[in-house]
Amino acid sequence: MLDTLMDILLFRLHKRNADSKTPKLTTGTIVFGGLIRLSLIVIAIWWISDVWEFHQFWPLFSLMVIMIVFYPAYREMSIFSDAVDILKESTLCGSCKHFEPSAQICSRYDEHITEEHIPCEGMDWEPHS
Numbered sequence: 242m243l244d245t246l247m248d249i250l251l252f253r254l255h256k257r258n259a260d261s262k263t264p265k266l267t268t269g270t271i272v273f274g275g276l277i278r279l280s281l282i283v284i285a286i287w288w289i290s291d292v293w294e295f296h297q298f299w300p301l302f303s304l305m306v307i308m309i310v311f312y313p314a315y316r317e318m319s320i321f322s323d324a325v326d327i328l329k330e331s332t333l334c335g336s337c338k339h340f341e342p343s344a345q346i347c348s349r350y351d352e353h354i355t356e357e358h359i360p361c362e363g364m365d366w367e368p369h370s
C-alpha cells in the first residue's frame with residue numbers, strides 16, 4: 242500500500258537496503274520525513290483549532306512535534322550514525338578520502354555506498370592526507 246505509506250513517512254522502519262545499492266535510511270530521508278510529518282501536524286492542528294474552536298493549541302502542537310517529529314528523527318539519526326560507523330569499519334571506503342560519512346556517499350562517484358556496493362570496487366581508493 243503505497244510502499245507502506247512511504248515506509249511510514251520515510252523513517253523507513255529499519256528496513257535493509259532493498260537493492261543493496263541504495264541505503265533505505267539516509268539523512269535526506271530523515272529530514273524529508275520530518276518535514277512531511279511537521280506539515281501533517283500543522284494541517285491537523287489547524288483543522289482542530291478551526292473546527293472545534295480549540296485556540297489553546299500550542300501545548301498540544303509542541304507535544305506532537307516532539308513526539309512525532311523530533312524524537313523519531315533523533316532516534317533514526319542515531320541508527321543511521323551507527324550504520325555509518327559499521328560501514329566505515331567494514332569497507333575500504335571508510336579509510337578513503339572520498340567517503341562522505343554524513344551522507345554515506347562517495348564524493349568522487351556521487352553514489353551511495355553500502356557493504357555490498359562499492360562504486361569503484363577499490364580502484365580509486367585514496368588515503369586521507
Ligand code: SF4
Pocket residue numbers: 333334337338339340346347348349350354359360361362363364365366367
Ligand atoms: S573512491 Fe572508491 S574507495 Fe573511495 S569512497 Fe569512493 S568508492 Fe569508496
